[in-house]
Amino acid sequence: MSKKALQTNQQSSLHSIGHGNKSIENFIHELKQFDIEYLVDVRTTPFSKWNPHFNQNELQHVLKENKIGYIFLGDKIGGLPSDKSCYTKEGKVDYKLVCEKEFFKEGLERLVLANSKDIKIATMCSETNPENCHRSKLIGKELLMQGIDMKHIINQDEFKFQSKINNDLFGLFADSDEFHLGSKKSYISDGK
Numbered sequence: 001m002s003k004k005a006l007q008t009n010q011q012s013s014l015h016s017i018g019h020g021n022k023s024i025e026n027f028i029h030e031l032k033q034f035d036i037e038y039l040v041d042v043r044t045t046p047f048s049k050w051n052p053h054f055n056q057n058e059l060q061h062v063l064k065e066n067k068i069g070y071i072f073l074g075d076k077i078g079g080l081p082s083d084k085s086c087y088t089k090e091g092k093v094d095y096k097l098v099c100e101k102e103f104f105k106e107g108l109e110r111l112v113l114a115n116s117k118d119i120k121i122a123t124m125c126s127e128t129n130p131e132n133c134h135r136s137k138l139i140g141k142e143l144l145m146q147g148i149d150m151k152h153i154i155n156q157d158e159f160k161f162q163s164k165i166n167n168d169l170f171g172l173f174a175d176s177d178e179f180h181l182g183s184k185k186s187y188i189s190d191g192k
Contacts, residue, residue: 013118014111014143016135017153020128024053026156028066033156037120038069040111042135044078048126076107079125079134095138108142115148122153130154136165 015034019027031039039059046056053059060070075082079093081104086097098104114121127133130140130152140150140162151159 012115012143012149012151013120014115014148015120015122015151015153015159016130016133016140017122017124018128018130018133018135019048019051019054019124019126021051022128024059024062027054028062028068030153030156031068031122032066034122034151034153034159035120036068036122038071038114038122039063040071040073040121040123042074042077042079042123042139043125044074044080044082046072046074051126054126073107073110073123076103076110077123077139079138093134095134095141098138099142108139111139111143112146112148115143123150130160131165131169136162136169141166 015036017027017030017039022030041056041059046059048054053062056072063070081093081098081101083101083103086093086101088094111121111123123135123139125133125135127135130136136150136152140152143150144162144166150162152162152165153159
């Protein structure tokens with residue numbers, strides 16, 4: 001089955017996926033459809049109250065059975081950093097501040113290195129829709145500024161490039177200097 005891109009762009013071995021309310025079988029099937037070698041868990045807290053099959057231990061076990069590696073980077077590139085200086089006075093995460101932190105730069109560099117080695121990775125969070133998650137608002141956006149157009153898995157045979165998401169979210173500003181320097185609209189988040 002061929003995979004349909006919602007917008008074609010440059011090559012990237014980096015993907016993202018949200019587990020949402022998917023069954024573990026469908027989730028694994030989607031990963032296999034995209035030949036994912038490693039799942040990088042970018043949830044700040046690697047547990048799911050409503051979908052316990054996505055709790056860290058259970059997920060690691062199923063991934064291992066399916067010959068997919070598991071890496072936890074929620075402490076580096078998670079959507080809700082433990083560093084309180086990454087938050088506004090209103091308690092919202094400020095992605096511009098997060099991007100300046102060494103822990104975030106270290107986590108992002110691991111993804112950049114994996115991409116340079118053409119290792120098929122999918123970053124995972126709980127939010128199914130990439131437009132509503134820090135996978136696109138923070139990680140994918142920063143990777144794109146480094147020339148890596150992350151592929152966000154929508155379903156088993158469809159994905160959306162980060163550049164398409166940027167255009168959908170920010171329209172004409174997606175290619176402007178203001179966008180790349182970080183406007184408040186593009187950087188303030190509730191952690192998704």
